[in-house]
Amino acid sequence: MTGLAAAGLLILLIPFAFAGLALMSTGLTRSRSAAHSVMSTLTVAAVAVLIYVVCGFAWQGYPGRAAFALTVAGKQWNWIGAEGLFLRGLDFEGPGAGFAACFGMFSAALAAIIPLGAGEERWRLGSAAASAAVLAGWTYPLFAHWVWGGGWLAQLGFVDAGGTATIQVVGGLTALSVSWILGPRRGKYNQDLMPFAMPGHNAVFVLFGALLALLGWFGLNSAGAMLFYGAAPSRVPLIAINTTLCAGSGLLATVLVTRTRFGKPDAWLSANGWTGGLAASSACAAFVTPAEAIILGLVAGALVTFSIEWLELHLKVDDPAGAISVHAVAGLWGVFATGFLGRNGQWIAQLAGIATLLGFVLPTTYGLNWLINRFWPYRVTVDGERNGMDLHELGANAYPELASHSEDFMQR
């Protein structure tokens, strides 16, 4: 089987990551907003793939194809693709670009799904869809062009085979922006700003979602390495081993940390540790040794655990699904670690990538979401939050046999 044929088949695994993240987010929310959570995932994925096909791929492009470049100090810096809208002019019979468009479509949807976890139980469906359109139509394709479309970061030697920076960190930083704009859920903090625990409603969804996500990450890490870094199909077993090792060691780190601190392992946090390991693995799963993958996952899992607590306790960021810690914090660690694990001598390129994520992607995504919020308010009304997003936005509960939870809502 040729590399591209194998990549084509592996791309088809990526939607399992959607399913995994959807299950995790849903399980981590309260039952009154469960159906809204899954519905948001489907809606946002639908909007993202549509917008990406309309204009996203046009900005993303593919190495060796039409693009705009700026000349600075005698050197050309490729900054945005110049493909046709609606994938016009793309040769689906030929190698490369057609596969990249399909991979990009799934990746854009995945990046757009990530912020939903941070906005659970208070982010309106319509405005979430508008935010997804902007992410899939501008922020994601622009950064993806810089990394995967022959852009200036690729020219510097930046490595991100499976999308740690391009998908996970872009999605995670958007989650941070959305969480800032929305503010915490009502009742999350008391008058002294001490947080209350608001446990999710289904730990089995969360843990099964984490398992399901592994399949999606096999697709991301393998297909990305083949399409954008020329990895041979014979490398797939190593990529699968490293991806699994990262996830497993991420989970074990979380289990150890929570067992040591709280006396028992925390199932919710452990699932996030597993997914944090996956997020960190994408950049370099194709280029590191299994021992290095274990180190990568262990650090990612520990970072996720402490980051979730730190964000909630000290920065008062209410992120019900832990999306910021899992995708942005663990992802940034993955991008950074790629500089010294596997391929050597990439410090400057990887640091330039991190600087771009923090210095360009975060302000851009924050500004765009702030602008959408001005015209299309993100936050649901107090009544909506009290009755649950299912009843308020969809007109029916996910679990109609359960009594309304409004009576246990308390404004603190």
Add this chain to the structure above:
Amino acid sequence: MKLAGLLLLLSGWVICLTALALLPSQSTRLSFLLAGMAVEVIGLVIVARAHIPLREDRG
């Protein structure tokens, strides 16, 4: 303060970009890159602190 923090984030990135585009040697590039990232960290801290809700908001 939010705007100031966001502008600092962008400024840090511009320092990094300028260093990458104009400086020839790796060591000076790395120094300016780290300086730009330090500016970004300050911006991030300012934005994060500006988003912490006030106690009165919770009352």
